[in-house]
Amino acid sequence: xxxxxxxxxxxxxxxxxxxxxxxxxxxxxxxxxxxxxxxxxxxxxxxxxxxxxxxxxxxxxxxxxxxxxxxxxxxxxxxxxxxxxxxxxxxxxxxxxxxxxxxxxxxxxxxxxxxxxxxxxxxxxxxxxxxxxxxxxxxxxxxxxxxxxxxxxxxxxxxxxxxxxxxxxxxxxxxxxxxxxxxxxxxxxxxxxxxxxxxxxxxxxxxxxx
Amino acid sequence: xxxxxxxxxxxxxxxxxxxxxxxxxxxxxxxxxxxxxxxxxxxxxxxxxxxxxxxxxxxxxxxxxxxxxxxxxxxxxxxxxxxxxxxxxxxxxxxxxxxxxxxxxxxxxxxxxxxxxxxxxxxxxxxxxxxxxxxxxxxxxxxxxxxxxxxxxxxxxxxxxxxxxxx
Amino acid sequence: xxxxxxxxxxxxxxxxxxxxxxxxxxxxxxxxxxxxxxxxxxxxxxxxxxxxxxxxxxxxxxxxxxxxxxx
Numbered sequence: 001x002x003x004x005x006x007x008x009x010x011x012x013x014x015x016x017x018x019x020x021x022x023x024x025x026x027x028x029x030x031x032x033x034x035x036x037x038x039x040x041x042x043x044x045x046x047x048x049x050x051x052x053x054x055x056x057x058x059x060x061x062x063x064x065x066x067x068x069x070x071x072x073x074x075x076x077x078x079x080x081x082x083x084x085x086x087x088x089x090x091x092x093x094x095x096x097x098x099x100x101x102x103x104x105x106x107x108x109x110x111x112x113x114x115x116x117x118x119x120x121x122x123x124x125x126x127x128x129x130x131x132x133x134x135x136x137x138x139x140x141x142x143x144x145x146x147x148x149x150x151x152x153x154x155x156x157x158x159x160x161x162x163x164x165x166x167x168x169x170x171x172x173x174x175x176x177x178x179x180x181x182x183x184x185x186x187x188x189x190x191x192x193x194x195x196x197x198x199x200x201x202x203x204x205x206x207x208x209x210x
Numbered sequence: 211x212x213x214x215x216x217x218x219x220x221x222x223x224x225x226x227x228x229x230x231x232x233x234x235x236x237x238x239x240x241x242x243x244x245x246x247x248x249x250x251x252x253x254x255x256x257x258x259x260x261x262x263x264x265x266x267x268x269x270x271x272x273x274x275x276x277x278x279x280x281x282x283x284x285x286x287x288x289x290x291x292x293x294x295x296x297x298x299x300x301x302x303x304x305x306x307x308x309x310x311x312x313x314x315x316x317x318x319x320x321x322x323x324x325x326x327x328x329x330x331x332x333x334x335x336x337x338x339x340x341x342x343x344x345x346x347x348x349x350x351x352x353x354x355x356x357x358x359x360x361x362x363x364x365x366x367x368x369x370x371x372x373x374x375x376x377x
Numbered sequence: 378x379x380x381x382x383x384x385x386x387x388x389x390x391x392x393x394x395x396x397x398x399x400x401x402x403x404x405x406x407x408x409x410x411x412x413x414x415x416x417x418x419x420x421x422x423x424x425x426x427x428x429x430x431x432x433x434x435x436x437x438x439x440x441x442x443x444x445x446x447x448x
Contacts, residue, residue: 005211005213006213006217007217008217008220009217009220009221009224010220010224011224011225013229018221023213025211073237073240073241083416083419083420083423084412084415084416084419084420085416085417085419085420102235102237105413105416106413106416106417106420107413107414107416107417108417119404120403120405120413124234124235125235125236125237126234126235126236126237126238126241127232127233127234127235127238128233128235128237128238128241129231129232129233134231134233135229135230135231136231141229144224144227144229145220145223145224145227146232147231147232147233148220148223148224148227148232149215149220151232152213152214152215152219152220153213155214156211156212156213156214156215157211159211159214160211160212161211161409161412162404162405162406162409169234169235170234170235170236170239171234172231172233172234172238172239173308173309173310174230174231174233174309174332175230175231175232175233175234176309176310176313177230177309177312177313177323177327177332177333178228178230178231178232179232179234180313181313181323182227182228193236193239194239195236195239196310209214209215209219
């Protein structure tokens with residue numbers, strides 16, 4: 001079961017104030033609950049808005065397969081909780097889940113970057129921020145700092161596993177510049193997942209947490 | 211496991227971080243297609259301010275290209291991006307260009323990437339002065355194949371502004 | 378998770394050798410190595426228990442051979 005890894009200050013963009021956030025070392029039922037009952041309605045509202053503005057047709061909806069298939073994904077969570085390969089993290093502020101992360105490790109999870117090819121690495125399978133914190137979905141996203149906090153958690157996990165802080169992740173298009181230019185990760189290009197893959201070396205990880 | 215950062219570290223870093231989404235992971239992409247999060251191309255840039263910025267970005271790219279007397283195809287080759295992406299950038303202010311394309315253009319034109327990210331809507335800004343300058347610059351362009359003297363001057367002034375004054 | 382427990386292993390000299398060699402190869406402590414091994418063990422075991430098959434592929438010929446068979 002999860003432990004409290006620490007309490008960290010997020011910035012509330014709307015008020016300019018600091019808000020305390022708790023970082024947990026496992027995704028619990030209440031986080032999954034928030035994911036379904038608090039995150040999804042905001043997305044649904046956005047879809048309705050786009051439909052009303054006729055910017056989202058039924059064809060487009062069908063094409064992107066916008067169904068309730070997120071339940072299929074949620075089914076995976078109990079299985080992942082039991083597997084040692086999977087680690088998960090949750091960020092909570094104001095008693096609501098603000099961010100979630102899943103990472104994977106194991107003898108088959110290895111680095112691809114030339115200088116550390118085949119070395120063990122922690123791979124990020126999911127780094128999801130709550131919709132009210134995302135520019136893609138709301139005009140004035142609320143909390144700042146969740147992504148940075150979760151990345152620091154992944155690096156800390158990597159160090160604790162004796163992987164030197166090495167992490168790998170596939171970025172969504174709108175976050176590529178963040179990972180490459182702000183976090184200082186190496187861009188290894190688009191791979192079979194059709195997403196751009198980034199890796200941090202030991203040195204880059206050290207620099208990030210400085 | 212032990213967390214290697216302190217609350218103060220986060221506080222310090224967050225101050226300087228850009229305003230940008232940071233989601234990642236193949237599961238994230240799965241969730242996007244499962245309808246949990248809207249894929250980027252379905253979120254139109256309908257905010258009037260963003261549209262103005264993107265229009266200025268398109269003008270800037272077009273002017274920089276014309277200054278070097280490159281065709282769209284040539285720029286596409288040099289920047290290693292799709293010609294179609296460039297056509298959209300130069301013509302459609304409702305199309306938010308992908309950060310990677312903006313990055314490649316910043317490199318090929320030797321322009322400060324942060325400024326271009328702000329201009330193209332890839333990073334969000336609430337900077338009124340920046341928006342004003344962008345609008346002013348965009349208004350000065352004309353649609354001739356060769357840059358006029360006025361356009362050259364306007365372009366050079368605007369580039370200077372982006373390099374020196376924008377963080 | 379923060380709370381750690383300790384276990385003593387009774388291994389043959391050969392088994393200890395293998396652990397030491399692998400740990401050195403991977404630049405890990407013996408504990409970290411065993412933890413990695415456990416992950417893989419559990420993951421494959423779960424798949425086999427679910428009725429899935431696990432294969433290895435020959436790098437050149439691309440021939441596949443089944444890794445383990447459930448009896």
